[in-house]
Amino acid sequence: MATLYDQIVFDEALIRRFDINGPRYTSYPTADRFGPEFESEAYRRQLEQRRDNPGNRRPFSLYFHLPFCTTICYYCACNKIITKDHGRSAKYLKYLGRELALQTSFLDPQDNAVEQLHWGGGTPTFLSHDEMRQLMAMTRRHFRLLDGGEYSIEVDPRKVDRATVDLLAELGFNRMSLGVQDFDERVQQAVNRIQSEEETFAVIDAARANGFKSISIDLIYGLPKQSVAGFDRTLDRVLSVSPDRLSIYNYAHLPTLFKPQRRILDADLPVPEARLEILSLAIDKLTDAGYVFIGMDHFAKPDDELAVAQRAGRLHRNFQGYSTHSDCDMLSFGITSIGKVGASYSQNVKTLDEYYDRLDNGILPVFRGITLTADDELRRAIIQSLMCHFELPFEKFEAPCGNAFSAYFAAELADLAEMEAAGLLRVEPGRVVVLPPGRMLVRAISMVFDARLRVNRTQNRYSKVI
Numbered sequence: 242m243a244t245l246y247d248q249i250v251f252d253e254a255l256i257r258r259f260d261i262n263g264p265r266y267t268s269y270p271t272a273d274r275f276g277p278e279f280e281s282e283a284y285r286r287q288l289e290q291r292r293d294n295p296g297n298r299r300p301f302s303l304y305f306h307l308p309f310c311t312t313i314c315y316y317c318a319c320n321k322i323i324t325k326d327h328g329r330s331a332k333y334l335k336y337l338g339r340e341l342a343l344q345t346s347f348l349d350p351q352d353n354a355v356e357q358l359h360w361g362g363g364t365p366t367f368l369s370h371d372e373m374r375q376l377m378a379m380t381r382r383h384f385r386l387l388d389g390g391e392y393s394i395e396v397d398p399r400k401v402d403r404a405t406v407d408l409l410a411e412l413g414f415n416r417m418s419l420g421v422q423d424f425d426e427r428v429q430q431a432v433n434r435i436q437s438e439e440e441t442f443a444v445i446d447a448a449r450a451n452g453f454k455s456i457s458i459d460l461i462y463g464l465p466k467q468s469v470a471g472f473d474r475t476l477d478r479v480l481s482v483s484p485d486r487l488s489i490y491n492y493a494h495l496p497t498l499f500k501p502q503r504r505i506l507d508a509d510l511p512v513p514e515a516r517l518e519i520l521s522l523a524i525d526k527l528t529d530a531g532y533v534f535i536g537m538d539h540f541a542k543p544d545d546e547l548a549v550a551q552r553a554g555r556l557h558r559n560f561q562g563y564s565t566h567s568d569c570d571m572l573s574f575g576i577t578s579i580g581k582v583g584a585s586y587s588q589n590v591k592t593l594d595e596y597y598d599r600l601d602n603g604i605l606p607v608f609r610g611i612t613l614t615a616d617d618e619l620r621r622a623i624i625q626s627l628m629c630h631f632e633l634p635f636e637k638f639e640a641p642c643g644n645a646f647s648a649y650f651a652a653e654l655a656d657l658a659e660m661e662a663a664g665l666l667r668v669e670p671g672r673v674v675v676l677p678p679g680r681m682l683v684r685a686i687s688m689v690f691d692a693r694l695r696v697n698r699t700q701n702r703y704s705k706v707i
Contacts, residue, residue, distance in 0.1 A: 493704030
């Protein structure tokens with residue numbers, strides 16, 4: 242197992258050469274490959290198979306999609322509902338309770354152990370304190386949250402006070418992700434997200450006082466009005482509070498797909514050279530401050546659980562990003578949420594009306610998904626290995642290939658030749674190793690093993706890998 246995970250080389254020429262559009266691989270096959278032939282009945286069968294085969298059960302991970310926001314951030318590509326009407330969240334919670342009851346009705350009642358839970362959005366802290374208590378109580382009515390589990394929530398610091406953080410800790414949350422994006426006021430005005438340092442850092446102080454195990458800050462590069470000098474100041478302010486984890490996301494400007502982005506002027510976006518300079522600056526600053534590059538756009542302190550799990554070969558990747566937990570079965574609740582049970586993925590309907598109608602009729606609100614083939618499962622494991630550990634040991638995957646990895650993946654290994662010649666990776670006897678210059682481009686390397694992408698090369702549905 243490689244040990245120098247913290248090594249990363251920013252090579253602008255290589256990035257320009259290999260910066261293609263590609264998936265983030267929070268799943269394989271990716272969500273755009275899900276189809277309508279997998280719907281509520283197919284998902285019900287997957288739940289029943291788990292019930293009927295206790296020897297094959299994985300631990301549970303739970304995801305709740307809470308879509309409501311009071312204001313719109315122009316850059317946002319999430320599925321959200323802009324409203325100030327809290328009556329809408331009250332109704333939504335009632336139906337989340339129905340979905341919890343419906344999904345668990347197809348499971349063994351004793352099969353209820355959860356080691357990972359996440360509230361995402363939208364803005365989960367849109368919920369009132371009573372609504373947060375109600376949702377957690379409904380969850381605990383059906384599931385048992387294990388001691389030492391990973392229980393996380395996405396937080397908008399503009400909507401959270403000390404009392405709310407105290408409540409989150411009381412409910413069992415022990416990890417928090419805070420959206421910041423950029424502290425530059427010109428950038429905040431351009432994306433309609435005015436957020437002060439003071440309110441952001443007050444939430445962090447409250448989380449630490451409540452014993453949260455991990456605090457992560459999300460930043461975005463490539464936003465309108467953004468500059469190298471401005472982002473440098475943001476990084477200095479963020480590093481001054483020493484978060485456990487940092488994510489530096491690339492803003493994907495896709496106004497034809499996401500209507501709020503139409504309020505962002507192309508002329509206000511930083512030129513490609515400036516974007517790369519901002520990214521290079523962020524990498525230098527974070528690594529100089531002692532953060533370990535986990536993968537893609539994620540950094541963590543060396544003693545953070547993500548970094549420890551990576552060094553131990555236990556790092557995993559799912560719809561919430563990098564995770565310290567094993568390959569769980571993920572039950573997901575709410576509109577657009579994506580779940581994973583057995584050898585399948587499923588996604589819920591996208592609108593409230595559809596969601597409510599399905600549940601009113603006692604129907605699981607799944608509208609598309611996919612059942613994985615043996616080849617899909619093999620390639621998923623390979624992509625996980627590359628994305629999490631920058632290494633592909635052939636021996637680990639020989640058995641599913643009939644002990645002929647090199648023959649099974651002859652075309653893929655041949656396609657790696659250009660990347661190897663460029664210094665992104667090294668193909669050795671029995672393994673592929675991603676080198677420090679290739680780690681920023683691991684999505685592009687992983688794409689070589691994506692059989693569905695090899696058949697259909699349409700990539701414009703994805704963002705750039707950098």
